Amino acid sequence: MTEVLVGSLVDLREDVGTCVDAAGVAVAVFRSGHDVFAIANRCSHAEASLCEGEVFDGEVECPLHGAAFDITTGKALTLPATQPVATYRTDVRDGTVFVSIPDSEDS
């Protein structure tokens, strides 16, 4: 497991994705209040970057074809995506956000 520093919680905008290169893994990080969630940044339908999607009500909408994903579980909620995306553990310590990448995924 590799823990990667994302930044300060106050610098993450509410309900706006942040694109993070975490140990070579592309991750989309989302803040909702004091909670932070991280999912794989690549849409399971094609190659779109989920951190650039619109966020509302705990969902992110893929900017390419509009599939929605649950930012807490990675589950695909609407077509055309049918497969979930990976989720990653996040931790907020003293106002600093970290994301953990399993050893099998870091490069």
Ligand code: FES
């Ligand atoms: S690339 Fe995301 S829905 Fe098609």
